[in-house]
Amino acid sequence: MYRYDEFDAAFVRERTAQFSDQVKRRIAGELTEDQFRPLRLMNGLYLQLHAYMLRVAVPYGTLNSRQMHKLAHIARTYDRGYGHFTTRQNIQYNWPKLQDVPKILEELAEVEMHAIQTSGNCIRNVTTDQFAGAAHDEIIDPRPVAEIIRQWSSLHPEFSFLPRKFKIAITGAPQDRAAVKFHDIGLMANEKNGQVGWRIFVGGGLGRTPMVGKEINDFVPHEDLLAYLEAILRVYNLHGRRDNKYKARIKILVHETGIDQIREEVEAEFAQLKDGVLTLPQDELDRISTYFAAPPFAADADDVLDAEQHALENAQYAKFLKRNLFKHRQPGYTSITVSLKSVGEVPGDATDEQMDAIAELARDYSFDELRVSHEQNLVLPHVKKSDVRAIYERLVEIGLAEGNAGLISDIIACPGLDYCALANARSIPIAQDIAKRFADREDEFGELKVKISGCINACGHHHVGHIGILGVEKKGTELYQITVGGDATEQAAVGNILGRGVTGDEVPDALEKLLNVYMDRRESADEPFLDAFRRLGEAPFKEALYG
């Protein structure tokens, strides 16, 4: 795992001191709210419905146990004993007080963390595959490149006031688990002539105008990657619309200008930058890569995990084995998804005690490594198969042993109107109701991604849910639009809106109607919901919902 060098430590320390002074001046009345707001946002501090909200960056979703213990400590000491893990692989605290935030940032700096670039019109925290460095299907571990992008983009002076926020996601595997085609820039590892480089997508995004990213280059070698990214950012910074917030993202620029012209301009800019100071030397990539070297796996680890045998003993454990393990590249090891979607709980929330317990599990069983997934779960990336039972039993004790990864109750949900100042409708109660309704049957449905947003900003990724739910407000009432057929993977698709919205109470019934169509008309139990939808089209689902 990457450790701060003197530059990282210095800028985080300096920023913490600066913000501490700014908070003092705001409280003393020396800064107005209009002056203070952009400063606090640059440090991840929002004002939500009930209180401030502090968003802390988890670089490419990677944590060690010390950092997780610190996040637990902050939740306990300065907040209300819990934190909320987000689709940006970050953590948010919902109840900090203004005068405590400098102390929180000081505590975060002690464990090489901060809240910089978690808000504002800059390059945000880079996100990646939660199984990076562990996945069996990986072409390359994306974390060294993600770290290099973090260093390049942190406090980048030219890109601190972009037309709008800018998100980069990266995957080293052909199976895209990082939704790269729905980011401003998406990077996907690619092999060409025996060399590994990057396929680059640009102009993807969700929000009020969902777009699938378009390929701008099918192969950029490592050494040119930063120059190429800088070229894209320069073209965007120059031409991105600053006159209209709703048209300011790069997806609109790409859509309105056309990918061919954007490519032409980027290539021209890249020609100026290529072989310059942004060229990434192999020895620097190698140096960063040493931080992400594989842990000392046991060569003789037992590679057997008999889920069927366990099913005879404990159905819940068998379900956990079936759903929450992910194939590891190292024989005898597996990655475990720790679901933060226990039925009836708030998706993505973890208490301080749960965070401490998971940190201990990471220390004892996963080479001190943890991940946050964009699906709002945690991951123990490197676990010996022979240790899975012990981990499961501990997860049962802390209430996080739900074996539902990828099932209908593993719902992405934004905080919605219960917390968010932008939301129009609640998301969390809808997620809870759906999970409760279908928990007993969810295994029958197989993989089914339900995603809920409380407003059109789409923080809950509803556009790419196999079933997506968008909360809107109409005449003071919450209504929910249902979409079907979204897909965040490499086969990226935006879901189709089926028709008029339904009330919150009607959402579980509406989903049941959709699921009945699927169960009745799937070719076999092996045909997932999304495949069935693609084969059948939206008509039978629409008919079931609206007659």
Place this chain on the structure above:
Amino acid sequence: MKVITGNELLSGAVIYYYGEDRWGMDLQQAEVFDDKAPELDAVLDATAKKDRVMSLEAIPVEREDNKIVRTNRLREEIRAKGPTVGNYGRQHLSEADYVSL
């Protein structure tokens, strides 16, 4: 009819204007203004100048039997009562936070 609301500077807590330069967290104690009362704008202006209340606004309410029975939006109901999920209640407004006002 309207009441004046916003978020207090130090805690971010939802607060309401009680009248006579007093603020607190109880919607029921909020001073209710006629929609076009000049006092409404005067309080908003004076509060904005002090700059200790953020997201300051006057929200429509309905009153029955001297009780505020309805705000215009669910958003305001949730602001007044706290999240509808979890058992976290509302943000606390300490003595120091009152001093901030």
